[in-house]
Amino acid sequence: MTDADISHIFRPGRIGTVDLASRTVVAPMTRVSADPGGIPNALMRDYYRNYAEGGFGLIISEGTYPDRAYAQGYRHQPGMTDDAQQNGWQAIVETVHHAGAKIFQQFMHAGALSQHNDYVNEVAGPSTVQPMGQMATNYFGSGPYKTPRALSLSEIGAITEGFASAATRSVAAGFDGIEIHGANGYLLHQFFSTTANQRDDSYGGPADNRARLHVEILTAIKDAVGPDIPVGMRLSQMAVNDFTDQWAGGARDAKMLFSALGCAGVDFLHINSVPATAPVFGGTKTLVGHARDYFDGPIIACGALQDPETAENFIVRGGADFIALARGALADPAWPKKVEARGMPIPFDPGMTQPVATIENSRAWSVAHS
Numbered sequence: 585m586t587d588a589d590i591s592h593i594f595r596p597g598r599i600g601t602v603d604l605a606s607r608t609v610v611a612p613m614t615r616v617s618a619d620p621g622g623i624p625n626a627l628m629r630d631y632y633r634n635y636a637e638g639g640f641g642l643i644i645s646e647g648t649y650p651d652r653a654y655a656q657g658y659r660h661q662p663g664m665t666d667d668a669q670q671n672g673w674q675a676i677v678e679t680v681h682h683a684g685a686k687i688f689q690q691f692m693h694a695g696a697l698s699q700h701n702d703y704v705n706e707v708a709g710p711s712t713v714q715p716m717g718q719m720a721t722n723y724f725g726s727g728p729y730k731t732p733r734a735l736s737l738s739e740i741g742a743i744t745e746g747f748a749s750a751a752t753r754s755v756a757a758g759f760d761g762i763e764i765h766g767a768n769g770y771l772l773h774q775f776f777s778t779t780a781n782q783r784d785d786s787y788g789g790p791a792d793n794r795a796r797l798h799v800e801i802l803t804a805i806k807d808a809v810g811p812d813i814p815v816g817m818r819l820s821q822m823a824v825n826d827f828t829d830q831w832a833g834g835a836r837d838a839k840m841l842f843s844a845l846g847c848a849g850v851d852f853l854h855i856n857s858v859p860a861t862a863p864v865f866g867g868t869k870t871l872v873g874h875a876r877d878y879f880d881g882p883i884i885a886c887g888a889l890q891d892p893e894t895a896e897n898f899i900v901r902g903g904a905d906f907i908a909l910a911r912g913a914l915a916d917p918a919w920p921k922k923v924e925a926r927g928m929p930i931p932f933d934p935g936m937t938q939p940v941a942t943i944e945n946s947r948a949w950s951v952a953h954s
Contacts, residue, residue, distance in 0.1 A: 587926075590896045594924050597641065597906060599882045600814025600851040602686055602760050606641035607899060608920045609908035611856075611886050612690040612763070612818070614658060615646050616723055617943040622649065622656070622663035622702065624672030629679050631943045635913060636683030639920030643685055644854075644908070645673075647692030647765050651746030653739070654708040656701045657694025657770070659724040660942075664689070664750040664757075674757040681758070688761035689754040690818070691747055695771030696732040696780060697825060699725040707732040708739065710775050711782040717825035722941045729825065740787065740797065743771070747801045748808040751815075761814040762805055764798075767856050769823025772798050776841070778832040791833055791840045798841070799848045806849055816852035816884075817845060821864065821871065834865040835874060842878040852882040854908065860887035860898060876903035884908050890915075890932070892923045914946065 597604045619625045635643050649655040649663045656663065663669045673689070680687045696709030699719045709732035719725025735743070751762050766772035774780040775787060776794045783789070787796050798817065805815050819841070823829045831837040845853070857864070857871045864871050872885045885904035889895045890912030898904050912919055915932035922929045936949045 588893050588896070590892045590923065592899045593892065593896055593907065594920070597882070599642070599761065599816070599906075601812050602814055604641040604686055604906075605684070606639070606920060607906045608640045608642070609884055609886075609906050610635045610640050610643040610913045611908040611910040612644045612646050612765070613910050613914060614661070614723060614941065615943050616658050616660040616941060618660050618662040619672075621668065622661060622665070623668050624662050624676055627943050628662070628672075629676045632676050632687065633679045633683050634917040636680045636685035636687075638916075638918035639924065640685055640913070640917075641920075642906070643680060643687045644763055645687065645689045645759075647690050647770075648673075648750070650691045650693065650750035651743065652703040653742065653746070654695065654698065654701065654704060654706075654735075655693040655743070655746065655771075656703065657692065657698045659700040661700075664691070664753050670753045670757050673754070673759070677758040686760040688763050688814075688816075689757075689759040690763040690765055691750055691754075692765035693743060693747075693771035695774045697729060697769050697774075699723060699729075706730075708735050709733075709771065710735065710780055710787065713780050713782060715769070715780070715825050720824065722937050722939065724940060734783070737785065744797070744800050744804045748804040751805045752808050755809050755813055761816070761851070762809065763854060764801055764805065764815070764817045766798055767818045767820035767854075769825050769829070772801070773820070773823060776831070776837075777829070791837050792844065795841050795844050799844055802845065802848050802850055814851035816854055817850055818854040818856060819875075820856035822856070822858065827858070835867070838865070838871070838874040839878055842875050846879045846881070850879075850881070852884060853879055854884040854886060856886045858887045860885045860889055860904070861894065861902065870902060872898075872903045882906065886910065890919070890929070
């Protein structure tokens with residue numbers, strides 16, 4: 585373990601009205617472990633409690649579907665659309681709070697990347713463009729993605745209303761903040777993509793049109809939950825079905841998107857690149873660096889930051905305020921406590937998410953290799 589100064593990682597921080605004990609964040613990770621009906625269960629409660637007890641200042645929930653139309657993406661994905669789901673999440677929030685951490689809920693609409701939906705038998709997205717790649721086998725998927733049906737304007741409006749309604753439930757369940765999933769190839773990413781989005785209406789064409797839904801959903805949620813609940817957005821260029829994906833307009837698109845969200849009152853940005861430290865758009869700046877040029881609020885950086893020195897440097901010099909861990913957190917929920925004590929966290933192993941990335945399979949791997 586390094587002897588270098590890593591003190592910035594463990595300094596208190598603040599996002600909106602929420603005070604955090606450190607700059608360490610658990611990134612949202614799909615765990616496909618909810619009960620039938622998308623109801624969070626005791627297994628999930630224990631899973632999130634482990635991160636709180638392990639010293640993480642903030643936990644961001646796995647992507648949760650906000651409506652019963654086209655939002656759900658995976659089998660056994662949790663939702664926030666009824667009282668049973670809300671009650672299940674409330675038990676998790678109470679457990680996390682009791683263990684001393686804060687927790688934000690991430691809402692995710694899968695759009696054209698949906699692999700399973702309990703409520704409808706078709707897939708819908710911005711346009712009738714089949715996503716590239718194959719469904720994720722470790723999330724119960726198999727074969728190519730379906731070709732989506734193009735969403736109507738009224739359906740887009742209903743999606744926005746669904747996000748706002750789910751966020752209201754989230755606040756009632758006790759969550760400390762909201763994150764909108766605008767990254768990794770899901771619905772908002774699809775709308776911003778010039779490949780997936782072939783629309784010729786107010787949601788297609790120029791970059792500001794393609795970002796219209798981002799702003800509308802952000803505004804609707806902020807109106808629904810009020811000023812005391814921070815609302816942020818996760819953004820990336822890469823997609824789960826295409827890690828080489830890039831924003832068509834490069835730095836121009838970045839400026840437009842970050843500026844538009846800032847003007848709309850976004851409380852934080854969560855920027856995902858692999859690695860977070862890599863320059864983008866053929867220049868020398870990282871995606872976080874571009875975000876920092878146009879947004880002066882809190883930025884969470886995510887992407888291969890499990891090395892403490894790398895994480896520390898990215899906070900001190902890279903423009904990030906917080907560092908989020910996915911694989912590093914999954915491998916060792918006590919990463920913050922071990923690193924602060926100059927210990928050695930357990931490294932990630934792909935076997936932890938095989939054959940399916942459920943909580944039970946990760947636990948079984950840990951038991952077998954302990």
